[in-house]
Amino acid sequence: MAAGGSLSAFRLPPLPTIREIIKLFRLHAAKQLSQNFLLDLRLTDKIVRKAGTLTNAYVYEVGPGPGGITRSILNAGVAELLVVEKDSRFLPGLQMLSDAAPGKLRIVHGDVLTFKIERAFPESLKRHWEDDPPNVHIIGNLPFSVSTPLIIKWLENVSRRDGPFAYGRTQMTLTFQKEVAERLTATTGSKQRSRLSIMAQYLCSVQHALTIPGRAFVPKPEVDVGVVRFTPLTQPRIEQPFQLVEKVVQNVFQFRRKYCHRGLGMLFPEAQRVESTGKLLQLADVDPTLRPSQLSVSHFKSLCDVYRKMCDEDPHLFAYNFREELKQNKSKNQEKEDEESYRLQLPP
Numbered sequence: 610m611a612a613g614g615s616l617s618a619f620r621l622p623p624l625p626t627i628r629e630i631i632k633l634f635r636l637h638a639a640k641q642l643s644q645n646f647l648l649d650l651r652l653t654d655k656i657v658r659k660a661g662t663l664t665n666a667y668v669y670e671v672g673p674g675p676g677g678i679t680r681s682i683l684n685a686g687v688a689e690l691l692v693v694e695k696d697s698r699f700l701p702g703l704q705m706l707s708d709a710a711p712g713k714l715r716i717v718h719g720d721v722l723t724f725k726i727e728r729a730f731p732e733s734l735k736r737h738w739e740d741d742p743p744n745v746h747i748i749g750n751l752p753f754s755v756s757t758p759l760i761i762k763w764l765e766n767v768s769r770r771d772g773p774f775a776y777g778r779t780q781m782t783l784t785f786q787k788e789v790a791e792r793l794t795a796t797t798g799s800k801q802r803s804r805l806s807i808m809a810q811y812l813c814s815v816q817h818a819l820t821i822p823g824r825a826f827v828p829k830p831e832v833d834v835g836v837v838r839f840t841p842l843t844q845p846r847i848e849q850p851f852q853l854v855e856k857v858v859q860n861v862f863q864f865r866r867k868y869c870h871r872g873l874g875m876l877f878p879e880a881q882r883v884e885s886t887g888k889l890l891q892l893a894d895v896d897p898t899l900r901p902s903q904l905s906v907s908h909f910k911s912l913c914d915v916y917r918k919m920c921d922e923d924p925h926l927f928a929y930n931f932r933e934e935l936k937q938n939k940s941k942n943q944e945k946e947d948e949e950s951y952r953l954q955l956p957p
């Protein structure tokens with residue numbers, strides 16, 4: 610078959626519906642694995658359209674299950690679709706799809722948390738980071754308990770330009786619990802602004818593309834679902850190591866209702882806390898009485914840049930963890946208390 614036009618004209622032949630596939634292979638959803646399926650192909654088409662043009666694209670679908678989204682991706686004229694599914698019960702149904710789309714669907718029985726997509730597609734797809742994104746896309750509707758840790762892992766990969774981003778600025782279209790989708794895309798000052806908003810937005814352009822009501826899934830989950838599209842930025846908005854940004858952001862948001870100086874203070878050992886926090890805020894030119902949700906990505910950029918300089922000047926600073934100090938102080942206090950009560954028990 611010639612490349613180009615004829616590929617994009619591909620349509621799957623008539624097949625049993627997803628509902629019939631579920632019956633045929635007895636694919637009842639495993640509730641403990643948070644399996645909620647999309648059976649309506651108009652809806653899966655809509656999700657797939659949110660990923661952009663997929664003509665001749667190489668697509669990595671995570672958690673295909675009974676294959677609703679998989680069918681829509683195949684009908685979008687892709688060059689190749691690679692799916693990774695953990696639950697072996699879905700493999701025969703996916704094999705049926707593969708037979709209906711010869712040479713297009715590769716099925717891997719594996720775990721998306723460990724699968725190495727960077728080795729799976731042709732090297733020739735690789736683009737320079739500054740170029741347009743490669744024709745490689747990630748699409749998926751995973752259980753929420755997997756999609757959130759996975760996006761943190763992938764954001765770290767974006768920062769290092771490895772993993773799925775060894776191809777360049779690979780785009781991702783993924784589902785999350787609606788509240789998580791709102792956090793990922795929340796703007797400065799909004800109620801949903803959180804750690805995830807900064808971590809996603811300093812590395813990617815992030816768009817809440819679609820909300821799907823819970824009732825569209827079988828069985829119906831407790832919550833609605835948000836489809837989020839990520840495109841890595843050519844230039845990250847904070848140019849510091851991922852772990853450093855994560856540490857600053859995590860410290861700030863741990864006291865989300867307090868002024869930001871409260872959380873930032875926890876970056877420093879108690880003995881120098883007041884002085885160092887003052888210095889950090891002053892050099893970064895950030896108002897200490899802003900609340901965490903009011904800090905923009907550029908505020909975080911200044912804070913991370915200054916904190917980095919302070920870490921370079923004091924090699925022990927980055928390793929400092931106030932929770933450790935707290936634990937040590939607690940055990941010291943406990944020792945003192947134990948000694949005290951022992952002395953009280955001694956005969957006069």
Ligand code: SAM
Binds near residue numbers: 644676695699750
């Ligand atoms: N994408 C399908 C749909 O929209 O109908 C299925 C959705 S269901 C919420 C999630 C799917 O991801 C299930 O098929 C489940 O077995 C699979 N899954 C869960 N954890 C996984 C993992 N770590 N690696 C690969 N697949 C996983």
